[in-house]
Amino acid sequence: MSTVPAHARIVAAATGGRSLAPDLARGAMLLLIALAHAHMYLYGHERGFRGYSLDGGPVDRLVAGLQVLLVDARALPMFAALYGYGLVRLAQRWMAAGADWPEARRTLRRRSWWLLAFGFAHALLLFFGDILATYGLMGLLLAGLVRARDRTLLLVAGLSTLIFCTLAGLTALTIIENGSTPYPTDAESVLAGVGARLAAWSVLAPMLILDVIAPFLLGMWAARRRLLEEPGRHRAMLVRVAVAGVAVAVLGGAPLALIDARVWTDWSTATAVPAYALHSLTGIAGGLGYAALAGLIAHRRAAAPGRVITALAACGQRSLTCYLLQSVAFVALFVPYLGALGGRLSDAGASAVAAGVWLGTVLLADGMRRRGWRGPAEVLLRRLSYRSVHTVGGGTTHADRAGHG
Template sequence: MSDGAPRPSGSGATADRALAPDLARGLMLLIVALVHAHMFISGSAAVIRGYPPVAGSPADALTAGVLTVLADSRSFPMFALLFGYGTGRILARERERGRDGPGARAVLRRRARLLLLFGSVHALLLFAGDVLGAYGLLGLVAVGLTGARDRTLFTVAGAGILVGTALYASMLAAGVSADPGDTASALHLAADPVSDAAYRLGTWVFTTPLFAVMSLGPFLVGAHAARRRILEEPGRHRVLLRRVAVTGTALSVAGGIPLALITSGVWTTAASGVTWGLSALHVLTGYAGGCGLAAAVALLALRLEHRRSRAVVAVAACGRRSMSAYVWQSVVWLALFAPYTLGLGDRVGVLGSALVALGTWGSGVLLAELLRRRGRRGPAETLLARATRRPQAVAAAPARRAAVGEVNGPRPP
C-alpha cells in the first residue's frame, strides 16, 4: 500500500523514489487478479483451489495447471511480505520524525484499526476474499514484533509459516467436493445481493484471523528486509536477492507441480490424506515462491532503475496506489461475475477468467497512471492517510492555536 505525499507528474515524479517496492506491488496485483478471477466461475466451489471441472477443455486444464504452479498460494506471501516491508519503513520514518518506539507503533496501530474497518466494509459491499482486514489485525497484533532481534523475528516467522501452512492446507483439502454438479462459485454462493453481502461478511469474519496467521511469517520477513532497505537499495544486496530469487522460484515450481496435476484434471485422487499433503506442500513452497518473486522484481527494478519506460512507470504507479487498485479489482469482479449483475461466471472458463483478470489489472494500471500524471494519490490511500493523521492533527491543534496567540497577541473581544 502506498504512502508519502503525491509528487507532480513528469520525469522527476519518480526519480527520487525507489522503483522496486512500487514495481513489486504493481506486478503482484496481476497475480492477485489471476488468483481471484477463476474463483468466480460457476462450479468453482466444487473442487480444490476454486477451479471448476475442466474435463473436455484442454485450454482451461492447461491454464489451471499453470496458475496453480505460478500464482496460487504465491500471491498472498508476496503481498504480506510487501505489507511488512511497508510497515517497517513507516516505522523508520516515524522515528526519523522524532517519535519514539511506542509513539511510532501507536501510529501503526491506529492505521491497523482503520485497515480492519476498511476490510469489513470492503467485504460487505464487494469481495468475500478481502485481505485488508487481515492486515489490519496483523498490524494490531504483530507490530510490536517488528522491533525484535533478528533471531526472535525469524523464529516467530518460521513458526507462523508452519502453522499457516497447516491451517491453509486443511482449508484447501476440505474444499474438495464430491458433487460435480455443484454450480456455485467459490466467491458467490447467493443469487441475490442481500444474501450475497451477508455471505461475504460472514466469510470475512471467518477468514480474517486465518489470513492473518497465514501472513505472519512473510510479514515479519518483510519487516526484517525493511530494516536493511533491501528493496530500496537492491544494488547493495544483489547477491542475496539472486539467491532468494533462484532458490525461492525453484522450490515454488517444484512444490506446485503435484497439486497442478489435480487442478488440471490429469490426476484424480479421492484420498483425503494425499490431498492434504499436496496442499501443504503447495502452500509451504508458496512462501518461498512469494519471497522469490519479490527478490526477482527487485533485481528487475535494478536493471530498469535508470531507463524506466512508460509501461514500467505505469505499473509502478499502480503499485504506489495498490490499495485503490485492489479495491478496483473487487468492483470489477462484482460488476462482471455476480449472478445478479452480468453473471459472466456462467459463460467463461478458466482461460476466459484469466483474460478477464489481465484486462482488469490493465485497467487498474491505466487509472493509476492517470492519477500519477495529475499528481494525485489513489482515493483509498488518501482516505487512509487522512483518517490516520486526523487524531494527530486534533491533538496538535491547541498547541498551534497557542503558538499563533503568542505571536499575534490576544484577539479583541
C-alpha cells in the same frame, strides 16, 4: 519527555522520490491478485482443491495448472512480505523525524484499525476474500515486533509456518471429505449476498493470518536491511532469493497443479494431502522470490525505467485503490444481477477478464501519475489514520511517501 507536539514530529524528514522496487513489486503483484480472485466469481461448477472448475476444457485445465503453479498461494505471501516491509519503513521514517517508539506504535495501530474497517467495508459491499482486514489484524497484533530482535522475528516465522502447514493438511482433508466450499459470489441481488459474504469473511480474515505471518515477518527482516530500496548493495542476496524462491515454488507446487489440472487423476488422500501442504508451504518461498525479482528489475531499470516500468510503479503507488477497483470491476462483470459473466465464462475466460481488469487499473494509475493525482483510497486512509499529522514547510508526511505500504 519531548515537548514537541506529535503532529509536528511525525513528518517526513524531507521531500523526495519513492523507491522503485517496492512500488514495482506491488504493481505487478496486483496482476497475480486479479488472477487468483477472478475464478472465485464463477458459479455453477464443481471445484477442485484450489477452487478451479472440474468440468473445464483443455485450455481451462492448462490455465488452472499454471495458476496453481505460479499464482495461487504465491501472490498472498508476496503481498504480506511487502506489507511487513512497508510497516517497518513507516515506523523508521517516523522515528527518524523525531517521533518516539510509543507514538510510532500507536500510529501503526491506528492505521491498522482503519485497514480493518476498510476490509469490513470491502467484504460488506464487494468481496468475501478481502485481505485488508487480515493485514489490519496483523498490524494490531504484531506491531510490537517492529522493534524485536532478528532472532525473534525468525523464530516466530518458523513456528507459525509449522502451524500453517498443519492447518493446510487439515484443509486438504476437509476438501477431500466434504468437497470445496461454494464461494458466496452467486447471489441474485445486492442484499442477498451481504450475509453470505460477511459470514465467509468473518472466518477467513482471521484464519488467513496464519497464512501470512511468516512472509510478513520476513518482509520486516528485509526492510531492516533495505533490500528493496538499495537493491544494488544486496544484488547477490536478491539473485539467490529470486532464483531459489521461484524454483522452490514451482517444484513444490507441481504435484497439486497436476491434480487440479486433472493430469494426475489417480491420486489418493495419502498423496493429495502432502501435495496441498507442500504447495502452501512453498508458496512462501515463491512470494519472496517474486519480490526479490522485482528488486532486481528495479535495480537494472532505475536509471531509465521506461513507460512499462513507470506505469507498473504508478499502479503500485496506488495499490489500495487499484485493489479495490478490481473488486468493483469483478462485481460489475461477474455477479448474476449485473454482468452475469460468472455463469457463462470458464476458468480461462475469467483469467482473461482478470488480466484485462488489471491492465485497465495500470493505465488508470499511470494517467493519475501524469496528472499528479494520488489514489483516492490512499488519500482517505492517510487522512483517517494520520488526522493529526500535517505537512511542515512544504514537506510530505510519511503516509504520503509510504503509499499503501
